[in-house]
Amino acid sequence: MIIDTHSHLNFKAYEKDKDKVLKRTLESGIWMINVGTKFETSRSAVELAEKYEQGVYAAIGMHPIFASAEFQKIKTDPEEGEFLIKEENFEKEKYSELAKSKKVVAIGEIGLDYYYKPKTKTRLEEFKSKQKEIFQQQLDLAREFDLPVIVHCRMAHEDILKILNSQIAVTYKKVKGVVHCFTGTLDEAKQYAGLGFYIGVNGIIFKYNIDDVIREIPLDKILVETDCPYLTPPQEGKDTRNEPIFIKHVIQKIADLKGTGFEDVAGKTAENARNLFKI
Numbered sequence: 001m002i003i004d005t006h007s008h009l010n011f012k013a014y015e016k017d018k019d020k021v022l023k024r025t026l027e028s029g030i031w032m033i034n035v036g037t038k039f040e041t042s043r044s045a046v047e048l049a050e051k052y053e054q055g056v057y058a059a060i061g062m063h064p065i066f067a068s069a070e071f072q073k074i075k076t077d078p079e080e081g082e083f084l085i086k087e088e089n090f091e092k093e094k095y096s097e098l099a100k101s102k103k104v105v106a107i108g109e110i111g112l113d114y115y116y117k118p119k120t121k122t123r124l125e126e127f128k129s130k131q132k133e134i135f136q137q138q139l140d141l142a143r144e145f146d147l148p149v150i151v152h153c154r155m156a157h158e159d160i161l162k163i164l165n166s167q168i169a170v171t172y173k174k175v176k177g178v179v180h181c182f183t184g185t186l187d188e189a190k191q192y193a194g195l196g197f198y199i200g201v202n203g204i205i206f207k208y209n210i211d212d213v214i215r216e217i218p219l220d221k222i223l224v225e226t227d228c229p230y231l232t233p234p235q236e237g238k239d240t241r242n243e244p245i246f247i248k249h250v251i252q253k254i255a256d257l258k259g260t261g262f263e264d265v266a267g268k269t270a271e272n273a274r275n276l277f278k279i
């Protein structure tokens with residue numbers, strides 16, 4: 001069994017054929033968690049999961065680029081070109097309603113993204129504190145519903161680690177989760193693992209070298225994912241839309257780096273996912 005712990009079949013890219021993609025995913029013995037990035041995509045992730053009895057789950061949350069859209073509206077995406085991010089307030093009650101679904105297994109993707117940032121120092125500080133505030137509110141939501149989190153982090157490991165470490169000081173429950181699409185250092189990976197977090201590995205490993213992280217971090221701390229429609233493994237051709245069945249390339253590369261077999265990586269990472277997300 002394989003679990004793709006981070007896919008976006010709830011996105012526009014699959015508007016026309018998501019049921020077909022889902023069918024071939026499930027028929028290949030792959031389960032998936034479709035992840036929301038704002039209210040609309042969170043709701044569609046839940047709707048999609050509820051259509052299937054087994055194997056399709058949802059994560060709900062507001063991505064940091066939406067959380068701070070008032071500061072940085074233009075985003076350039078290699079797949080979508082330049083686009084405008086619509087401002088959206090984080091309304092906790094609306095997300096709480098969604099979280100009541102049994103198919104919601106995590107709060108995500110949430111976190112910090114300092115890649116597209118304002119230029120002036122004051123605006124930069126405001127931008128960062130807005131993202132941190134919304135991140136904290138969503139960590140609270142995870143605590144309330146006793147759910148793990150799916151963390152998105154870009155150029156912000158220091159601040160994310162600070163926030164997660166500060167949980168130790170508070171009396172209530174520590175949130176666990178996964179740092180998705182990990183591209184940090186081995187030292188950062190070890191710190192996350194020490195906090196009870198998993199390292200999410202996807203097709204970005206064919207672009208960024210995190211071989212040392214994959215070799216050193218034990219398999220029982222690793223989750224596999226695609227982040228589809230993004231990050232297609234190069235073996236499938238660069239103009240191909242990514243989808244969950246292409247996760248096999250990621251699993252194979254981890255197996256090669258660890259000197260173990262494909263089935264071993266698939267099985268252990270699926271077990272990790274089932275433990276973390278209680279599926």
Ligand SMILES: [Zn+2]
Pocket residue numbers: 006008035109227
């Ligand atoms: Zn994603």
